[in-house]
Amino acid sequence: MRKLAALLVLLLAACGSQETPPTFHSDSNPQQLSDWGMVTARDGALQLGEGVTPYDLATPLFTDYALKLRTVWIPQGAATYTANDAFDFPVGTVLTKTFFYPIKGDAWTGAVTYGVEHTVEGGAMSLSGYRLMETRILVRRADGWNALPYVWNDDQTDAVLKRTGAVIPLTLHRPDGRAESFAYVVPNANQCAACHATNANTKEIAPIGPKARHLNKPSTFSPAFNQLDYWIAAGLLTGNVSDGAAVQKSADWTDKSLPLAARARTYLDINCSHCHNPGGAADTSGLDLEPDAAGPALGRCKSPIAAGSGSGGRPFDIVPGHPEQSITVFRMETTDPGAMMPELGRSTTHDEGVALIAEWIARMEGVCG
């Protein structure tokens, strides 16, 4: 009993501390994000814990223009390389993704705008002019991955576990001067699984971003390295990777020096294929948006199965040469919850992403017979 009391005191002390070291919680879900010790708001910056490594993806998932900082922490061992799927991470791994916005104006009024991801220097990312929204934890426990959403408090000092998610009203100021109010929606824990259970039959949840093709790019955080090579050098990744550049490579969707099709397919891959794959939640639709899909499976001249209002009155997912007749473009443009794609994580239209897919379809040849 006394031992238990002592343990409680210790735990309490840990909770009160400003500097919890990175910690694997093997079965309990701490109420405060700071108890994980991965990313902590302190001294005007988001501080990364000791051994917590930031990473980024060639093309990220669109989430209402939020900027994101991703981190990986592996207490023991390393992830095992796989060519196509997310790497196999050991028990104890904690991935985080922090969502934040550039603030429009001087004080926080819920007004946000576009921005570019900025970098981490000396283990910290400055928060000046930024508003933290949420940090999602993916933790690899003995029974598999668990997904936990934490919502940052008003004072921006810590984030609190919010398993039922949240709705935060914001106003987006676009660069062309348009302003639109929207509901920033933090997913609930089941909705986390809705995207991360990339195989809907096993329902096991898994990371989506840390796949070889998405990480295979010059490292933003250690500029001399290819990011995959950096993971190997840092001991985060083992397995049969002799040269990071030789594996598949997702395109940077904004890099106009790359082929249009490569940018469009990467965009569809990262935004859609976690559901639209042959074993995914959206295989009910027969639409497959993984990088190697082709023909009707990719949507060319494909009639919808159960789209309902998602058809937008258009005949096929992709009508070559005609983005304005293609369901894919309609579902990306609309913000009607009953029709939009993705179904989760988006309340605004990604104008630039829509433009990319529209241009790709506009340049396709052929007709649907």
Next chain:
Amino acid sequence: MRLAIIAAAALMLAACGEQKTTSTPADTSYQETLMTQLLDAQPGDIIEIPAGTFSFDRSLSLTVDGVTIRGQGMDKSILSFKDQIAGAEGLIVTASDFTIEDLAIEDTKGDALKITKGENIIIRRVRTEWTGGPKTSNGAYGIYPVQTKNVLMEENVAIAAADAGLYIGQSQNVVVRNNRAEYNVAGIEIENTLDADVYGNVATNNTGGILVFNMPNLKQPGARTRVYDNDVFDNNTKNFGHKGTPVASIPAGSGVVVNSNDQVEIFGNRITGNKTANIIVASVYSSGLSQDGMSEDFDPYPEGIYIYDNEMGGGGKNPDGLDLQALKIAMFGPMGALPDILWDGYVNPDKRDGAALPLTEILCVQNNGAEIVNFDGPNGFKNPRLAAGEHDCALEKLAPVTLTGPLAE
């Protein structure tokens, strides 16, 4: 902490339970309670929904096997999604051994109740409704189990879905009985499903009453559906489906429609007053889909269709669509009516030994002299003909569906 949450939830539930059943406006405080219960559910749990109207602004979801969600009645426990801002369904369930009963789901932005990839599913006395009546802006499906196995849907009510009221897709071993579907585009739709018994249902005032369809590009083609002892009448609501969706091609006034599906038995139903036709048998070629967009292994021809002993009448008087109107006038005059059964006449020219099947393996009708018109779809309606004599045959009857495991009766 967990205990505290459960205690708090219990308190809130108790509070909710004291409400008057007729309470409007909707109560939003319940959202957090129910979401937490769904997240924390353990196998064997029964989540009770009290009487009252509860408002939700986001989808609900359940991923735990073995859970029952139970309300106080489809007119008492009402989950309203009128103010929904996010989520493509009202409630989405990805779990097995699931039962939901005695509640209503209203005015969702997308589908009302979707259940995917589960086994042993019971959906009973659930009402899904868009309360503004039939509108294109309504959600697509009322009750929508898809890729499920061993499923019982009974005594549900589905109203005003912009696609199908009760829709079972890509599933196996299904019983759909004693439900009521009205003012939907499709009342009841069985799609790419193996072994379904559909009986004792009422389908009225839909665009099409009961549909048995196969769609291309899916992993599982459907077969073996029995449609019997249903009341399918006056399904004459103008098609309000979204263009591009498969059901948007259903002519208003369709009673029972078979499209590209095989081994479908339609018997002992009362099918009346459907103004295009009481029964339509057709290929996907008659529904305007792109042939380029069809997977190569897809079989678009309905085969093994057996229609017998239905009570039919009063149909075909005012068919929907120019082709069918012209057909009616040409064959039966302006005051006439199309016969009870329409067949589009598409056959696989290369089904067996380089030839088509005999008509007696494609479509058999023994229905008290009911007439069939083969409207010669392949040749653009050029040589339509009355064809009952060519289809006077019997097919082997299908075995009843036997629900298994926890659903065994």
